[in-house]
Amino acid sequence: xxxxxxxxxxxxxxxxxxxxxxxxxxxxxxxxxxxxxxxxxxxxxxxxxxxxxxxxxxxxxxxxxxxxxxxxxxxxxxxxxxxxxxxxxxxxxxxxxxxxxxxxxxxxxxxxxxxxxxxxxxxxxxxxxxxxxxxxxxxxxxxxxxxxxxxxxxxxxxxxxxxxxxxxxxxxxxxxxxxxxxxxxxxxxxxxxxxxxxxxxxxxxxxxxxxxxxxxxxxxxxxxxxxxxxxxxxxxxxxxxxxxxxxxxxxxxxxxxxxxxxxxxxxxxxxxxxxxxxxxxxxxxxxxxxxxxxxxxxxxxxxxxxxxxxxxxxxxxxxxxxxxxxxxxxxxxxx
Numbered sequence: 001x002x003x004x005x006x007x008x009x010x011x012x013x014x015x016x017x018x019x020x021x022x023x024x025x026x027x028x029x030x031x032x033x034x035x036x037x038x039x040x041x042x043x044x045x046x047x048x049x050x051x052x053x054x055x056x057x058x059x060x061x062x063x064x065x066x067x068x069x070x071x072x073x074x075x076x077x078x079x080x081x082x083x084x085x086x087x088x089x090x091x092x093x094x095x096x097x098x099x100x101x102x103x104x105x106x107x108x109x110x111x112x113x114x115x116x117x118x119x120x121x122x123x124x125x126x127x128x129x130x131x132x133x134x135x136x137x138x139x140x141x142x143x144x145x146x147x148x149x150x151x152x153x154x155x156x157x158x159x160x161x162x163x164x165x166x167x168x169x170x171x172x173x174x175x176x177x178x179x180x181x182x183x184x185x186x187x188x189x190x191x192x193x194x195x196x197x198x199x200x201x202x203x204x205x206x207x208x209x210x211x212x213x214x215x216x217x218x219x220x221x222x223x224x225x226x227x228x229x230x231x232x233x234x235x236x237x238x239x240x241x242x243x244x245x246x247x248x249x250x251x252x253x254x255x256x257x258x259x260x261x262x263x264x265x266x267x268x269x270x271x272x273x274x275x276x277x278x279x280x281x282x283x284x285x286x287x288x289x290x291x292x293x294x295x296x297x298x299x300x301x302x303x304x305x306x307x308x309x310x311x312x313x314x315x316x317x318x319x320x321x322x323x324x325x326x327x328x329x330x331x332x333x334x335x
Contacts, residue, residue, distance in 0.1 A: 006058075006059070007059060007060065007061060007062065008060050008061065008247065008307060008308070008311055009311055011248060012060065012061035012062060012063065012248060013062055013063070014062035014063045014069050015063070015067070016034075016063075016067045017063075017067045018030070018065065018066050018067040019065050019067075019246075019248055019249060020065050020066070020249065022066065022106070023106045025102055025106050025107060025108050026066070026102070026103055026106045029099050029102045029103040030066055030067070030068065030103065032098075032099070033068065033095070033099050033103070033253075034068065037068075037069065041091075041094075042087055042091040042094065042095065043087065043088045043090070043091045044085040044086060044087055044088070044091075045085055045086070045087075045088045046084050046085040047082075047084050047085070047086065047210075047211075048084075049075040049077065049078060049080050049082065050080070050082070050211045050212060050213045050214070050257075050267070050270075051075070051078045051080050051213060051263075051266045051267055051270055051296060052075065052077045052078040052080075052296060054075060054076075054077040054078075056075070056076045056077055057073035057074055057075045057076055057084075058073060058074045058076060058304070059071060059072075059073055060072045060073060060074055060081070060247075060307070061247075061248065061251055063251075064251040064252050064253050065248055065249050065250070065251050065252060066103065066252070066253070068253050070083055070086070070251065070252075070253045071083065071084060071085065071086075072251055072258070074300060074303060074304060074307075075300065076300050077298060077300070078263070078266055078296050078297070078298050078299070078300070079260075079262075079263050079266075079297075079298050079299030079300040079302070079303050080257065080259075080263045080266065080267075081236065081257065081258040081259075081263070081303065082256060082257045082258070083253075083255070083256045083257075086210075086253075086256055087253075089210060092210060093168060095253070095254070096168040096169060096254075097168065097169070097170065100168075100169065100254050101148075101169050101171070101172060103254075104252070104254065109171065110149050110171055110172050110175035114148075114149065114151070115149050115150070115151040115154075115175070115176075115179070116151065117151065118148065118149065118150070118151020118152050118154075119151040119152070119154050119155050120151075121151070121152055121203065122151060122152035122153070122154065122155030122156060123155050125152060125155075125201065125203060125230065125232065125283075126155055126156060126159065128230075128283055129199070129228070129230055129285065132276065132277045132285050133228065133276075133285075137156070137159060137161065137199070138159055138160040138161060139160055139161065140161045140162070140198040140199055141161070141162050141164075141195040141196070141197050141198050141199075142156050142161045142162065142163045142164070142197060142198065142199045142200075142201065143163075143164050143165070143166075143193060143195075143197035143199070143200045143201070144163070144164075144165040144166075144200075144201040144202075144203070145165075145166055145187075145188060145200065145201070145202050145205055145219075146166075146167055146168075146202060146203070146204070146205030146208065147165025147166060147167045147173075147176070147183055147201075148167055148169065148172045148176070149172040149173070149175040149176040149179075149183075150163075150165050150175075150176030150179065150181040150183050151176075152201065152203055153165050153176075153181055153183075153201075154179065154181060157181070162195070163181065163182065164182050164183075164184075164193060164194055164195070164197075165181065165182070165183040165184075166183070166184050166185070166186050166187065166188065166191050167183065167185065168185065168186075168187070169185075170185050173185050182194075188215060188218055188219055188222065189215075189218060193222060196222065196223060196224050196227070197222070197223060197224075197227055198224065198226075198227055198228070199227065199228050199229075199230065200219065200223065200227065200228070200229045200230070201230050202229070202230065202231045202232070202233075203230070203232045204232060204233060204234070205233075206231050206233050206257070206259070206264070206267075207233045207234065207255045207256065207257050207258060207259065208254055208255060208256060209256065209257070210256055212257060212267050212271075213267055213270045213271050216267065216268060216270075216271030216272075216273065217271045217272065220271060220272055220273070220288045223288050225288065225289070226287075227287070227288060228276070228285055228286070228287060229273065229285065229286045229287070229288065230283075230284070230285055231264065231282065231283070231284045231285075231286070232281075232282065232283050232284075233259055233264070233282050234250060234258070234282070235259065235260060235261065235279075235280045235281050235282040236250075236258055236259060236260045236263075236303060236306070236307075237260050237261070237280040237306060238280050238281055238282070239306075239310050240310070240313070244314070245310045245311075245313045245314040246310070246314050247307055247310055247311065259282060260280065260282075260299055260303065261278050261279065261280050261282055261284065262297055262299050263299055263303075264278075264282060264284065265278075265297075266296050266297060268286050269290075269294055269295075269296070270296070272288065272289070272290050273286040273287065273288055273289070273290075274286065274287055274289055274290065
């Protein structure tokens with residue numbers, strides 16, 4: 001590693017302290033996970049940036065929001081934020097099977113409440129895609145990667161589409177199956193789809209992928225030339241709305257990458273896609289054809305400046321409101 005090893009602030013040191021309130025389920029999952037790490041039941045590996053293949057980065061944090069050990073770095077060559085070292089493929093799949101959902105949701109078993117929340121999210125995604133492509137989303141073959149219990153797919157199914165979902169959590173897959181959804185445990189590398197999808201949904205999934213460039217290339221070979229791919233992921237440049245300006249609250253061991261719209265574009269261009277629409281929320285739509293512009297843009301300076309600014313605003317009362325007013329005025333001046 002070459003670059004700055006100074007953390008964003010002392011808050012990001014590996015002290016085992018959670019910055020969010022944990023319930024008993026989450027505390028138990030955290031304790032068991034820490035034991036697995038200490039006993040080397042989970043293997044960590046160092047990885048280069050998946051976009052530019054470099055190992056030149058600045059260290060931003062040594063822990064996640066739960067207080068679990070997880071170094072997070074910012075690539076100085078292209079600006080991608082990612083975890084390294086992080087769990088290898090075998091350990092990551094074990095983490096998902098045994099820990100991820102319980103740690104994140106704080107529930108011992110899948111609940112209908114979570115399914116209904118997914119269903120409502122499905123309605124929002126449906127409207128976004130339909131308005132973007134300006135045609136009805138009906139009678140399509142739809143695949144969701146990271147479908148969990150399938151609430152999003154349930155909405156698309158009720159709109160007259162054929163749906164299929166894959167996920168790594170057996171409990172949540174079984175929950176969705178009992179509701180009549182076609183869900184399987186696995187990844188796009190291990191599962192044979194029943195169709196070539198017209199639309200693929202990655203809702204809060206791309207940030208969990210070990211190598212998103214490689215996975216997007218594999219997916220492209222399984223899509224039609226006129227298929228569409230929808231991505232939804234927490235945007236770095238949306239911290240003031242998502243996490244009250246607090247970057248540490250965004251960090252999770254389950255997340256291997258953190259994106260701005262432009263760094264996600266870098267990933268997608270590397271994999272042979274071009275963007276149809278997108279915003280910093282992030283919601284974006286891509287088509288599986290190479291962009292005429294294959295340049296990789298370096299967002300390092302812009303992201304580092306933004307993260308330091310957020311770390312400052314975080315400690316000021318009404319800081320996010322002040323930031324939004326300043327940002328709004330700046331945008332109006334640009335126009």
